Amino acid sequence: QKEVEQDPGPLSVPEGAIVSLNCTYSNSAFQYFMWYRQYSRKGPELLMYTYSSGNKEDGRFTAQVDKSSKYISLFIRDSQPSDSATYLCAMSAGGGGSEKLVFGKGTKLTVNP
Amino acid sequence: ETGVTQSPTHLIKTRGQQVTLRCSSQSGHNTVSWYQQALGQGPQFIFQYYREEENGRGNFPPRFSGLQFPNYSSELNVNALELDDSALYLCASSLANTEAFFGQGTRLTVV
Numbered sequence: 001q002k003e004v005e006q007d008p009g010p011l012s013v014p015e016g017a018i019v020s021l022n023c024t025y026s027n028s029a030f031q032y033f034m035w036y037r038q039y040s041r042k043g044p045e046l047l048m049y050t051y052s053s054g055n056k057e058d059g060r061f062t063a064q065v066d067k068s069s070k071y072i073s074l075f076i077r078d079s080q081p082s083d084s085a086t087y088l089c090a091m092s093a094g095g096g097g098s099e100k101l102v103f104g105k106g107t108k109l110t111v112n113p
Numbered sequence: 114e115t116g117v118t119q120s121p122t123h124l125i126k127t128r129g130q131q132v133t134l135r136c137s138s139q140s141g142h143n144t145v146s147w148y149q150q151a152l153g154q155g156p157q158f159i160f161q162y163y164r165e166e167e168n169g170r171g172n173f174p175p176r177f178s179g180l181q182f183p184n185y186s187s188e189l190n191v192n193a194l195e196l197d198d199s200a201l202y203l204c205a206s207s208l209a210n211t212e213a214f215f216g217q218g219t220r221l222t223v224v
Contacts, residue, residue, distance in 0.1 A: 008153070034212065043117075043203055043215040044156070087154055098144050098207035101167055103155030 006104025020078040023089035023104045026070065030102075031089040032036050033065050035074045038086045038106065048074065048088075079111045082110055098111050116140060116150055117206050117216035125222045126194050134189040134219045136204030144168070145187040146213060147179060148203040162187055163209065191221075199223045 007021045013019055021035075032051055036044035048063040050056045056063045062075040072091075076083055086106040092099050116139035126132050134188035138145050144163045148156035158171035176192040185206070191198060199222050205213040 004155075006155070033211075034184055036215070041201075041218075041220070042184060043119075043217040046212055048214045067144045090155075097145075098163065098209055098213055100146070100171065101148075101156070101205075101213065102158070105153070105155045113163055 003102050004089065004091060004104045007107055008105050008106040010110060012110045013079055015079060015081060015111055017111070019078050019079050019083070019109060019111075020035060021074040021076075021087050021089075021107050021109070023029055024070055024074050025072075025091055025102075027091075027093070027102070028067075028070070028097040029093040030092065032092045033063070033072050034090040034101070035061075035063055035089060036103075037083075040085075045089055068099055081111050081113050084110045115116055116133055117204060117214055119202075119204050119216040119219050121190070121219060121224070122217065123220040125224060127208030128196060128223055130194050130220060131190065131192045132151075132194060134191075134202050134204075136187045136189070136206075136216060138185045138187065139214055142206035142208055142214075144183050144207045144209055144213075145185065146179055146205045146206065146207075147187070147189045148215075149173075150201040150218070151197075152200070159189070194223045196223050 035048040038044045053067045064073040089104040090101040146161040147159040150156040160170040201218045207213040
């Protein structure tokens with residue numbers, strides 16, 4: 001079993017839809033949870049960063065962490081064509097996210113105008 | 114832009130050759146990590162440097178080695194290149210106990 005599981009999709013939605021992206025994990029030592037957005041042939045861009053369980057909102061993006069279920073989610077409201085990218089979840093056990101990150105495979109999202 | 118710069122942006126090497134990739138960390142960041150991202154996969158941790166010392170290593174063979182310099186910039190060296198080393202190599206910088214920011218990557222093709 002991989003430490004982090006993420007459905008690779010692809011996921012295709014119409015503009016304005018609410019998008020839900022998810023990851024599950026097996027290592028209970030993970031404490032820091034991140035979502036990165038990666039456009040084709042570019043480096044990952046940090047979108048959301050959370051510590052332990054709970055919700056965090058930033059504009060159209062909401063990250064949720066449920067440590068009891070070992071499940072994290074990213075919601076995108078009012079999705080735009082510019083949101084079309086691959087979304088990577090990442091986790092670490094310590095160092096505030098500066099230590100070894102374990103990534104999911106990424107979910108490829110297309111938002112259609 | 115994250116302030117993390119990598120060079121070169123892409124290169125092609127022949128199997129068996131050696132390659133050096135470079136990374137300039139964001140100003141003030143003392144921690145640099147390197148990741149390998151194969152096509153269609155998430156990044157895989159290679160190793161991390163903190164204040165010029167290796168501070169953790171992933172499941173990569175010894176022919177993957179690195180350095181960090183006093184200005185916190187870093188190099189990744191790969192010897193005896195194999196076809197499976199073809200990937201996007203990513204550098205991430207951070208301060209200790211804060212989130213990591215990635216550069217744009219170096220795309221390596223081994224033929």
